[in-house]
Amino acid sequence: MLAKAIKRSRIVRFLIDLRLTVVCLALLFVLTFLGTVHQYSFGLYSAQKEYFESFFTLVGGLLPLPGAQLVLWVLFVNLVAATIYRFSYKAKRVGILIIHGGLFALFFGMFFTQYFAQESFLELAEGEGRNVSTDYFHWELAVWDADAATRRVAAVDLADLEATGSVRIEEYEIELALERVYHNAEAYMTQAEAGERERLNSSGIGLFQELRVSSDPQENFPGVLATVSGAGARVPLILYSRDLAPTSFLLGERRLSASLRRKAYQMPLTVTLQDFRAEFYPNSDVPASFESDVLVTAPGSDRTVRISMNSPFRFEGYTFYQASYRIDATGSEWSTLAVVENRSRLVPYIGTGILGLGLAVHFTQVLAKRTRREGARNAA
Amino acid sequence: MRRSISGAAARRAVVAALLVGIAALGGTQDAQEQLDPLRTYARGELRLDSLVSLKPILIVDNGRTMPMDSYARNLLLRLSGRRSYQGMVPIEWLARVLFTPGEVREDTVFLIENPEVLVALGLDASEGRDRYSLAFVLDGIEELERLAAQAGQISEDARTLVDREVLRLWNNVGVFVNVTRTMAFTYPDPAFAVDQAGAAARLGLPGANTYSYLDIALKQAVVREAASAATSAHTGSGEFSPADQTMVRLAQNLALWRETWSGLPLPVLPVASFGEVTWLSPWQALDARNLSGQAGEHVAAIEAELLTLRDMQIAYLEGRQLRFDLAARSLAESVRTRMAGQADLPDPRLEVAYNTIDPLARAELIFLLGAFALMAWLVAPARDRRPLTAESSGSGGNGGGAQVALPPLTNGQHANGWRSTLRRRLGLEGGARPLFARIALWALLIGFVPLTAGILMRMAVSGRPPVTNLFETFVFVAWAAALGGLIYARLYRNLIGPAVGIGGGLLMLALSGKFGADGDTLPVLQAVLDTNFWLSTHVTIITLGYAACVVAGIVGRIYMVQLARWPERERDFEGVYRNLFAALAFGLTLSFIGTLLGGVWADQSWGRFWGWDPKENGALLIVLWSALLFHAKLAKLIGKFGMAAGSALLTIVVMFAWFGINLLGVGLHSYGFIDGVLTGLVAYTFAEVAFVTVVGRIYRSRRRASLASRTSTAPSAPPTAVEPAAEPEVVGAGGGRDRGLPV
Structure with a gap:
C-alpha cells in the first residue's frame, strides 16, 4: 500500500523517469567533450577541477552547467530508483538487470576512489630509502627538532595554514604564523629592504618574485614568509619550496628546523632503491623497458621486489608503479614510483566482470529467442 | 680487390670531391659537372638489373631492426611522401643515392607542402610544384638553418605549421646529404x-x-x-x-x-x-x-x-x-x-x-574495383537494378513489398558439384543478384584475402597483436568492415553487405595510407604499451567497437535515405532497421567492454582505473552517445529515424575519439600528430550534420505528405508508416525473414 503510494509520488516518478537518464547521459556527454577540449589549453588538473570533479561549472565563464559529479550522482540516484521501482524482474530481462548491476559496482568504485583514494609518488636515488611518499600538488610547512636523534616532524598543510593564518604546535610549544604566501615564485638572494628585519633562510634567499600561477599545479613552486614564535622569541623565516636544505634556527634553548615541502604521507613500509635499469631499443633513445629493484622493509618482512612498467608491486592496499626516471647532472639514476593507496581498487574490476557477464547473458537470451522464433516460423 | 681500387680510382676521386662540395654546401655546380665522369658512366648501358640482394640486408632505424628494403621505403616516404621515385622502387632509389651520389643533386625528392616555407627561404615559389631537389634547396640553406634553429627553440606545442615544416625540411635535407656521403x-x-x-x-x-x-x-x-x-x-x-x-x-x-x-x-x-x-x-x-x-x-x-x-x-x-x-x-x-x-x-x-607483395595496397585496389561495380549498379538499367530493400520484412504483403521481391531461389537448381555449393554458401548464386552486385561481392571476397594476409604477415613480422598503432587501427577496421560485409552478404541478398564491406574497407584503407605517410608503420613500442596481453584484448576490442559504430553509421545513413525516399514503405525497411539496431548494440557493447578493459590496464600500469585522459574520454563519449540513443528510444523520445540519424552522427563521435583526440595532442595515448587531418575532420562534421538535417527535413515533409495522401484517398487503410508498438530486441546479426539463406 505504502509502496504503491511512494511509487506514485511525484518525486519518485521524477527520479525513476527514463527521460532523466537521457538528460543525464546527454549532459555527461557534453561535459566530457568540453572537459577534453579544455585539457588542450589548460591541462588535465584544471579540467578535472572544472568539469569532472565539480558539482557546478561555468563553461567559458558564461554558460552555467551542472558539473560531472552532480550529474553522476543524479544518474546514480536514478539508477537506484529505477532498480527499486521501475525495472521489471522477469527471467527474460535478467541480462539487462545484470548489466545495470555492473553499473552499480562501477559507481561505487568511482565514488569510493574519488573520496578515499590517495595518489602520491616516491622519488629515490640508487641506495636511498624512504617510508614517506610525497603529494603531487599539496605543500606543507614542517618543523622538527634539529638535534633530536629521531626526527619527529610536526607538519601543517599550507592550504589549511593559509585559511587559519597561524597554528600552535604543542609538541614544540611554538606558534607558527603565516604572513604571506606566494603560490608560484622565483627566489632571489637580494637582502631585505631597509626597515625590515632580515629573514632566515638556509640558501640565503631574501626575496620572492611572484609568478603567474600555472594551470598545471606541478609547475608551481610556492614560497612563504612566516614567523615562528615561542620561548619568548620571534624568528622570521623565508621558506622556498626549492630550498636545498631546511632552515635551522635557535628558539630559546632549542634548535629547530623548518622547511616548506611537498605534503608527505607515512607508509607502513620502507622502500629502498637498490638498482634501476633502463633498456633502450638499439641505436635510439626510445626506452624499451625500465625497472627498479627495491628492498621492501616492513615489520616482519624484508625482501627484494622488482617493479617495472606494467608490473607493479602491491602491499596492503598500497600499489607501487614504475612511473618515470631521470639521470641527474652527477650521473646518478633516480627512479620515480607512483604510490596509490586505494582499498577499493578491485571494485571496478568486479563491475567490469559483472557487466561483461550481463552482456553475455543478454546476447545469449536474444539469440535464443530469435532461434526459437525462427524455428516456430519454419515449423509453420 | 686492390686492382679495382686503382681501376675505379679516378672516377671515385671525383665523387669524393663532389661530396666535399656538398659538405661545404657551396662550390659552383658547373665545375663539378665538368669534373664528373660518373654521370656519363652511370647513365650508360652498364647497370644492375636487380637489387634484390640488397633488400634483405639488416639495418637499424628508429630503434627497429629492419631490412634495407623497409629502410628505403620509409626514407623515401619521409622525404617525398611517395612510395616510388620516377618509376624507381625505393630500393633502387636508395642504391642510387648511396652509390652514385653525384647523380642525385637534381632529384626532386623533398616534399615542401607549405609555400610559405619557400618564400621564407627566398626560393622561387612560382613553379607551383611541391617536390624540390637538393640543388634547389641548397640556395636557401643558410636561411633554412637559421629558421630551423629558431623553430627548435620553441616548445613543440607552440610551433606553427611553418615552424614544423621548416624543421622537417631541415632534418630531411640533413638526412639526405648524410646518406649521399655514406659510402665516401x-x-x-x-x-x-x-x-x-x-x-x-x-x-x-x-x-x-x-x-x-x-x-x-x-x-x-x-x-x-x-x-x-x-x-x-x-x-x-x-x-x-x-x-x-x-x-x-x-x-x-x-x-x-x-x-x-x-x-x-x-x-x-x-x-x-x-x-x-x-x-x-x-x-x-x-x-x-x-x-x-x-x-x-x-x-x-x-x-x-x-x-x-x-x-x-x-x-x-x-x-x-x-x-x-x-x-x-x-x-x-x-x-x-x-x-x-x-x-x-x-x-x-x-x-x-610483405613489402614486395604489398597486400594492403592490393586489397585497396580490388576494393576500388568493387566500388566502381557498386556505382555502376546505381546507374545500371532499371531491370538490373533493385533497391537496397530487396530483403523485405516478414509480411512483405503490401503493394510496395511485392515490387521489390526477388525471384525465389530454388535449391535444387544448382545442386551439381562443390563449386555450386560453395557459390551458394557464399551467397554468390547466379541469377539472384544483379550482375554488378555480383561483381562487387566478388571484389569484396577477393580483396578480403590479401587484406587478411597482410594483417597476418604484419603480425608475424612484429610478433604483436594486429593493432599497436594508429595506422593499424584503420587496417584492422577495414578488415572488420569487410568481414562484417561478407557475413551480412552471406545472410541477406541485398547490397548492404557489399556496400558496408567495400565502402568501409576502401575508406579505412585510404585513411590508413594517410596516417602511415610519416614513415615506418611497424615502429617499436613505447615501454608502457609493451604488453601483448592488453594490446590484444583492450586495443582489439575497442577497435572492433569503432568498426561496429562505423557500420552502424553506414547502415543508418542507408536507412535514413530509404525512409526519406519511400516514407510510406517503412515496413519494407524493417530488416535494415534491425541491422542498424544490431550494429549499434555491438558498437555499444564492444566500446563499453573495451573501455573498461582499458581501465583495468590503466590500473595495472599506472595505478588508476580512470583518469579522464583524452583517449579514455573519447571512448566514454562513444559509450555515452550509444547508451543515450538506446535510452532515448526506450523513452520514446526518438523513433527509428532518430536512431538512424543518431547512428550517422555517432560516426562523428567515433572519428573524434579515434583520431580527433590525437590532433589535440595531449594525453598518454597521443601517438601521432597529423596536420591537415583536423581540417578534414571539421569538414566531415559539417557535412554529416548537414546530411542529417537535410535528409531529416525531407523525411518529415514527405512523411507528412504521404500520411495526408493516404488519409485522403483511403481513409480506412491503416497507415503503413506508423511505428510498430513492439520494441525490437537487440539482435545478433540482423533480423527479419531471409529467403535467400540456403538451408
Missing part, C-alpha cells in the same frame, strides 16, 4: 694520398697512390705508431723524412675524418658487448675504439664486411650484377654468422616479402 669511406681521397713508395710499403699498400679512408683506417695501428715514432724522432733530430711526413699527415687526416663523420648513417654492422647490441655505421666501425671490446676474429670479420661494402659500391658503379649480389650476400651472411648466439636478429625475408 670507400672513395680515394687526396687526404689519404700516399706519394711515397716507402710509406706505402710500410703500410703494406701496393704502391704510391691515392687511397681511401677505408684503406688507411684499416692500417690505423701502423699509421699511429709510425706517426708517433716520427714525432718523437722529430723532437730529437729536428727533421722529418718524406715518409714520416706522409705518416703524420695520414694520422692527422684519420683523426679528422673519424671525428667529423662518425654521425653518418647506415648502421648495418652489429656488435654485441655485455649482452647489449649496438649497430655501427661503417664510419663507426672504422673507429677502433668502437671495436675495443670485440674478440680478434670478430674484428677481422667486421673488416671483411667493410670491404664487401666497398665491393658493392664498385660492382654497382661497374654494373656487375654477379659481383654485387655476391658481395651483398656475403655481407648478410657474415653478419648473421658473427652474431649467432649473441643476439636474435630477425629474419628479413618475411618483411621483404
